[in-house]
Amino acid sequence: MTKRMAKWVSWGFLCLVLLVFPRVFGIYYSNVFVAFAIFAVYSLTLNMLLGYTGLLSFGHAMFFGTGAYTTAIALDRISGMPLLPVVLAGFVASVVLALILCPIVVRVGGTAFAMLHLAFGQLMYVLALKLRFLTGGEDGVGGFPIPAFSIPGIISVDMTNPLNFFYFAIAVLGLSTWILWFFTKTPIGSIMIGIRDNPQRVEYMGFRVTHTKAIIYCLAAGFAGITGSIYALFQNLISAEDGYNIMVSFGPIMATIVGGVGSFSGPIFGSAIFSIIEELTSRYTERVELVMGLILIGVILYAPMGFMGVMGLLKQRWLAARKVKLEGAK
Numbered sequence: 001m002t003k004r005m006a007k008w009v010s011w012g013f014l015c016l017v018l019l020v021f022p023r024v025f026g027i028y029y030s031n032v033f034v035a036f037a038i039f040a041v042y043s044l045t046l047n048m049l050l051g052y053t054g055l056l057s058f059g060h061a062m063f064f065g066t067g068a069y070t071t072a073i074a075l076d077r078i079s080g081m082p083l084l085p086v087v088l089a090g091f092v093a094s095v096v097l098a099l100i101l102c103p104i105v106v107r108v109g110g111t112a113f114a115m116l117h118l119a120f121g122q123l124m125y126v127l128a129l130k131l132r133f134l135t136g137g138e139d140g141v142g143g144f145p146i147p148a149f150s151i152p153g154i155i156s157v158d159m160t161n162p163l164n165f166f167y168f169a170i171a172v173l174g175l176s177t178w179i180l181w182f183f184t185k186t187p188i189g190s191i192m193i194g195i196r197d198n199p200q201r202v203e204y205m206g207f208r209v210t211h212t213k214a215i216i217y218c219l220a221a222g223f224a225g226i227t228g229s230i231y232a233l234f235q236n237l238i239s240a241e242d243g244y245n246i247m248v249s250f251g252p253i254m255a256t257i258v259g260g261v262g263s264f265s266g267p268i269f270g271s272a273i274f275s276i277i278e279e280l281t282s283r284y285t286e287r288v289e290l291v292m293g294l295i296l297i298g299v300i301l302y303a304p305m306g307f308m309g310v311m312g313l314l315k316q317r318w319l320a321a322r323k324v325k326l327e328g329a330k
Contacts, residue, residue, distance in 0.1 A: 032279060036271055061245065068232040069228075069243060071232045092222075140239025141239075147159065
């Protein structure tokens, strides 16, 4: 079997697993998986800034929350809104917010970039609490109608059915993941890594660093907005605590560090690790954040490369041992 064929077989097997997952494990674990998938893709959008471009954001939740609130408010205030346009509205609203901030944030980096986003994120949190006529204040926006997925004259699927919503959410999040992955494989993906490692050299080569940062920033913001939209539909509720809380910004940072900064699949594994730990720990104690914090400290101290870095190191050692064994056999 060729490498290309093996890849297609792997993807086919993954699609088959996702297809039968809710029927095998039931609705509860299907909902757990949807929550994990939302957080994983959200963490991927943060990794586009942190891992690939070297931009640490302490306020990434403002795009997640903006997408979620846009979807919730649109469904709550506008009668007859279709499903796909309302998810796209979350994407557009987050991109618009990113475009407003771009002239300021793309000209800085390092600590200034991080702290600016902490300030903007807290500003959005306060606005969500104060603009009660729009956001519902501390109560948030909830109980809005979930429209069916419909193609006029062809199909109409009820999204209040958890099984149908599972397939819809996984399809949207899977497509988002593929687009983000494809983006890293384009020429601009190489420029992203160049900006992370040596922005002066990238500038010297003739690329406009600030403009490239703006493109990456808007892309990450837009797909963070999509994850927020799916989250709002999934919970049928969005509040300031769920959308703009500072822990919503720190969550993907922790997942990216544990999974492996700079690795595309690192945030996915980091999110999976945290989801499993949260599910197991919550059965015995309410101090889930304490356990996650201890794990993060352990990773930073003893495995700074994260899960993917450890796996890569083990693979290298295994290959080296295998090479020595083959040479000894000769």
